[in-house]
Amino acid sequence: MTYVHHPYLSRRGFCLCCVGATTFAATGGWPSPSEVFAQAKTIVDNIRASAAEASIKIHKLRGNVNVLEGSGGNIAVLTGSDGKVLVDAGITASRPRILEALGSLSKDPVRYLINTHWHFDHADGNEWLRKEGATIIAHENARKHLAEATRVEDWNFNFPPSPADAVPSEVVATDRTLKANGATLALKYYGPSHTDGDLSVTFMEADILHTGDTYWNGFYPFIDYSTGGSIDGTIRAAEANLAAAQDNTIVIPGHGPPASNKTELKAYRDMLVDIRDKVAALKKQGRSLDDTIAAKPTASYDAKWGQFAVNPSLFTKLVYMGI
Template identity: 40%
Template sequence: MKKAFLVKLAALGLSLSAAMSAQAQRDFSKVEIKSEPVAENLYMLTGLGGNIGLFVGEDGAFMVDDQFAPLSEKILAEVAKLTDKPLRFVINTHWHGDHTGGNENMGKAGALIVAHENVRKRMSTEQFTKLWDRTTPPAPADALPVITFTDATTFYWNGDEVRVQHVGPAHTDGDSIIHFKNANVVHMGDTFFNGSYPYIDISAGGVLDGVIENARKVIEMSDDNTRIIPGHGPLTDKKGLQSYHDLLVKLKGNIKALVDKGMSKEEVIAANPTKEFDEKYGQGFMKPDVWTGIVYDSIKQQ
């Protein structure tokens, strides 16, 4: 039975690699960039990759994340529909390419790239992701953040107070959330996958408890009118984030109970501790078996 399970797991790994390869070869010409109003002068842009936040006003455009390089022209065209002011800043919520791939192009368009210091460290050196057995080469020098911070930084921009806060190890070790105080909007980057199991990049310092704790803190600072932009998935609110938090707490409990019994990673995955929620949350990028394995590893490393 163990042999059959390992064969199944190997096949799953191959299918995931094939899916990632197909995405890498995707025809970006077919991707449409769409904007959705979030608050006054604040939008969520979607296309392929992480959700983009865009804040416009007299001081200029302020962007959170920038998806993939081949989409930069389309993204800038969408920005031009929403403001005639120049793009002045791009904030990277973390280092992954679906959030930072456009950095070089946005920098050439006049934007200053800002991120936590760990984002620059990871982008400037070769990264190996054990889960996918994949090596990511260093980003070009022109794609690296030119301004970094250690804990937090605040922009007084377009009449708002915009706080960029490092949240500690969560999705990675360089995650930041962006709080638009007056607009009552929070962009959570990939610490929040709305509608699917979240990817936790353990190879880049990610840890499940950090994701849960960050969700709790954002819930605490939110009210019933707060709008929340996730790294992936639809725009939501405090109630939507609470559901995500509660899901992660429950599933961690399910998986930890099996770990505490001394079960191996293969045995925990085979027990299918997420089955109650797989139909709703396990149909996207993070398949249940893979996600359960990530949670197992996250629990064991602590």
């Protein structure tokens, strides 16, 4: 597989989840482990190189909450005299531009960083943000994956243990409430969904919900089976997000346009359920993975949802794995 640079890479960051997808589309078959491993290293290098050059766009929401777009997942920032609170850390190579963006919002120091989950494109900046003064908070399973060597089979990639300063110092088992800058932040564990350590963060007074990678706005999501994710867990998380959102709630997705809403959440949930059901019916008929992909169960959604890192073939594979 040769990864072709996608314009979304520099604008919205990129999760390593496209490993294998382009090869399938080009050759009709999944690459060998050695091929994927070599390509994964190149993708990591490409991500970091792109993040080093990408601009950071600031989206002003409400209640002193902004979103930084352009380094990995969407980063939420709450400003105020108590110090900034960040939700997700982006990619380390973006540090100069993230610092510039943070400085343009306020001169207050960084006080807290909340990781929605452990993945590289959301937690790579942990170490430097800790050195800026952030206390890092994550679910206990996310902390575990950051603290030890973790393998993601679908990327055929082994992540080494993170440096000590990158490992969260405070953990959430189920729920936690954090008070800062006159705001109440509700942290809630989804249960196994995208991974086994995903948190949502709700800015209560501002009515803003950050979903991390349990929601990809306009894109098929990656599901990390190696660290506890599943299609059914992803659907349960989508249901939880939909239940938590009101008509006026601003929803920040892990990837995609950073100010979404309940209507778009519902479309995402409905897409997941419909494709899961179609793939389940094909698998029940005894169809192999290759036959299921050839049947194109995602076809009616591909124009809208299949234009980013997870293409229709890879998403069909991810759904098939969980049925």
